[in-house]
């Protein structure tokens with residue numbers, strides 16, 4: 001699928017320390033390159049949108065976070081391969097389409113287009129591989145066929161709707177040297193069961209070997225879209241296998257970083273990794289990086305709760321995207337936080353001050369400030385500290401020659417994606 005237009009990312013002289021990120025799986029900060037090969041190629045998979053509603057600040061915060069990671073790697077001179085999916089067929093999308101009386105494909109197409117415009121406005125570098133679930137069905141079918149043949153997947157009898165043969169993943173039977181239940185999330189079983197039921201799983205489906213076993217292939221139902229599935233029969237894919245297959249088709253194994261919001265730690269990233277390990281005995285990713293949940297005035301922002309602050313609405317109201325991005329950078333990516341009008345007003349004020357001060361920046365202080373920004377970003381993407389460094393400089397710098405102005409503007413654009 002077409003992604004969106006790439007911004008120009010300026011190259012800035014100097015070098016940054018190797019980026020360390022917090023890895024959910026090990027519970028520690030991990031270097032994202034070997035110490036002796038800071039500029040090794042890097043690869044990243046970030047879970048994309050389910051296109052049934054417009055981009056809210058939670059999505060934006062997550063994609064901007066991984067954009068910071070991407071920019072930090074580029075600044076290290078690394079070649080980056082980036083894949084993002086689109087869950088363009090799944091229950092929430094189909095349910096919304098039915099409820100609003102629109103065709104599910106039209107709904108997806110409109111929302112994907114709006115997402116592209118939002119990402120472009122927010123100066124987010126697009127992925128090289130932007131792939132929809134629908135496009136990946138023919139990659140995924142042979143994988144599920146292999147799992148079935150190895151008895152790591154199995155069929156269940158008909159449920160109330162009378163449809164036979166949905167295919168599930170045998171979680172406990174699939175544990176091997178590359179993956180064990182809890183490998184990614186480190187959650188205990190009770191926590192897993194809670195999140196599984198909350199986030200699209202069906203623990204009570206009869207005929208499953210274990211309540212946590214996730215769906216791999218759903219047989220065709222009347223009124224639901226379906227695809228030819230070879231030995232699987234006609235149907236549509238489960239959610240985790242989609243990301244697992246798209247990632248492995250487009251990136252090396254294991255790739256450097258798997259990314260998404262913390263709502264994806266379990267079951268989604270746990271089982272994406274499980275499917276990969278069951279299919280080819282490899283770890284899916286080297287590090288699993290998760291962003292905190294963004295809320296609105298204290299509640300989680302979600303499409304289903306309907307308490308959304310939309311990027312497109314703010315843009316339409318004339319808010320500068322650079323100010324929206326400055327709000328997103330003002331909060332550490334791992335914390336849960338709430339969007340407020342006050343944060344936006346503060347960011348707008350900051351942007352105005354920075355613009356004014358950068359015009360007169362001296363060369364030595366611009367160079368010193370860039371070094372500070374680089375070291376803060378290398379330490380688990382500490383964007384709030386990087387912004388504070390800019391504030392501090394802006395508050396104390398004397399009116400200079402302006403010789404450092406271009407360097408500083410380019411550095412802030414390159415590293416933070418803020419085009420001032």
Ligand code: 5CA
Nearest residue numbers: 047048049050058059062087260261293294301
């Ligand atoms: N299509 C799946 C991933 S394969 C999905 O979760 N789609 S989504 O549209 O619900 O979310 C898109 C991305 O935004 C995911 O990475 C998700 O973890 C993240 N996200 C969703 N809500 C929030 C929120 N309130 N705060 C921060 N990130 C969020």
Ligand code: ZN
Nearest residue numbers: 047048243268
């Ligand atoms: Zn995903």
